[in-house]
Amino acid sequence: MARTEKQKMTIKVHEKLLLTGAAGGLGKALRERLKANCTVLRLSDVQAFGEAAAGEEVVLADLADAAAVNQMVAGVNAIVHLGGMSVEGPFGPILQANIIGAYNLYEAARKHGVKRVVFASSNHVTGFYRQGETITADHPARPDGLYGLSKAFGEDLSRFYFDRYGIETACVRIGSSFAAPKDRRMLATWLSFDDLHRLITACLTTPVLGHSIIFGMSDNAVTWWDNSRARHVGYRPQDSSDIFREAVYARTPPPDLTDPVAQYQGGGFVVAGPFAE
Numbered sequence: 099m100a101r102t103e104k105q106k107m108t109i110k111v112h113e114k115l116l117l118t119g120a121a122g123g124l125g126k127a128l129r130e131r132l133k134a135n136c137t138v139l140r141l142s143d144v145q146a147f148g149e150a151a152a153g154e155e156v157v158l159a160d161l162a163d164a165a166a167v168n169q170m171v172a173g174v175n176a177i178v179h180l181g182g183m184s185v186e187g188p189f190g191p192i193l194q195a196n197i198i199g200a201y202n203l204y205e206a207a208r209k210h211g212v213k214r215v216v217f218a219s220s221n222h223v224t225g226f227y228r229q230g231e232t233i234t235a236d237h238p239a240r241p242d243g244l245y246g247l248s249k250a251f252g253e254d255l256s257r258f259y260f261d262r263y264g265i266e267t268a269c270v271r272i273g274s275s276f277a278a279p280k281d282r283r284m285l286a287t288w289l290s291f292d293d294l295h296r297l298i299t300a301c302l303t304t305p306v307l308g309h310s311i312i313f314g315m316s317d318n319a320v321t322w323w324d325n326s327r328a329r330h331v332g333y334r335p336q337d338s339s340d341i342f343r344e345a346v347y348a349r350t351p352p353p354d355l356t357d358p359v360a361q362y363q364g365g366g367f368v369v370a371g372p373f374a375e
C-alpha cells in the first residue's frame with residue numbers, strides 16, 4: 099500500500115537526534131515537528147529555554163566551548179545544527195559561534211562516531227549573485243558578508259569531514275524561513291516551516307546523502323536557485339509563497355533596480371556593516 103506523506107514523515111531512522119539552536123526562531127518551529135523523526139530529541143542552545151518535555155533532553159552549551167560541545171554530542175545518532183549567529187554582525191561573535199563552533203561540532207561528531215549532520219547554511223553564501231540569474235550548487239560561493247563567509251566555512255569544513263572521515267552532511271542554504279514572506283524578496287526565498295521540516299526529514303532519511311548542498315526553499319514560482327544537483331535527497335516542497343504574492347505587492351513598493359539591495363540575491367545583507375567590534 100502506498101504510504102502517505104504523514105506516514106513517511108514518521109520514519110524514525112535515528113534513535114537520538116540533536117537539535118542545536120533550539121531556543122531560536124527555527125529551533126522553536128522544529129521542536130515539536132522533529133519529535134516525529136526520533137525517539138529522543140536532545141535540544142541545545144547557549145541560552146536557557148525551559149525544561150525538557152517527554153521524549154526530550156536539554157543540554158545547554160556554548161558552541162565555542164569544545165568541552166561543552168563534546169558533551170552535547172555524546173550519545174546522539176545524528177545532528178540538526180541550527181545554532182549560531184544568524185545575521186550579519188561583528189566578526190567576534192561570528193568567529194566564536196559559527197567558525198570555532200562548527201569546528202567544535204564536527205570534532206565532537208568525529209570523536210563520537212556521528213555520521214550524519216544537517217547543517218543550517220544560508221543563501222548568504224551566494225548572496226552576491228544577481229536576482230536576475232538562477233544558480234545551482236555548483237556555482238562558486240560568493241558570500242555577501244562575514245556571516246555568509248562563516249557559512250561558507252561551515253560548508254567547506256563539512257566537506258572536509260566527509261572526504262576525510264565519512265561524516266555525511268546536507269548543507270541546507272536556507273532562504274527565508276518564517277511563518278510568511280515579509281517582503282518581495284522573500285517571495286523568491288521563502289521556506290515554510292513545514293517544508294523546512296520536510297527538507298530536514300529528507301536529509302535525515304535518504305539512504306545516501308554524501309556531502310550535499312541544497313537550497314532551502316518552498317515551491318515558489320519565482321526562484322533564483324536550482325536544486326537539480328540534490329535530487330538524491332528526495333525533498334519535495336509542498337508549500338509556495340505564491341499565495342502571499344498579491345498581499346505582499348499591495349503593501350510594499352516596487353524595487354529600485356539601481357539599489358544593490360534589489361540587484362543581488364542577498365538583499366539587505368549585501369550593504370550591511372561594517373560593524374564596530
Ligand SMILES: NC(=O)c1ccc[n+]([C@@H]2O[C@H](COP(=O)([O-])OP(=O)(O)OC[C@H]3O[C@@H](n4cnc5c(N)ncnc54)[C@H](O)[C@@H]3O)[C@@H](O)[C@H]2O)c1
Pocket residue numbers: 118119120121122123124125143144145159160161162179180181182183184185194195199218219220221271272273274275276
Ligand atoms: N531563519 C531563516 O530564514 C534562516 C535563513 C538562513 C539561514 N538560517 C540559519 O538557520 C539557523 C537558525 O536560524 P534562526 O532564524 O532560528 O536563528 P536564531 O538567531 O533565532 O537562532 C539561533 C540560535 O543559536 C543560538 N546561538 C547563538 N550563538 C550560540 C553559541 N555560541 N552557542 C550556542 N548557541 C548559540 C542562539 O541563542 C539562538 O537561539 C541559523 O544557523 C541561521 O544562520 C536561518
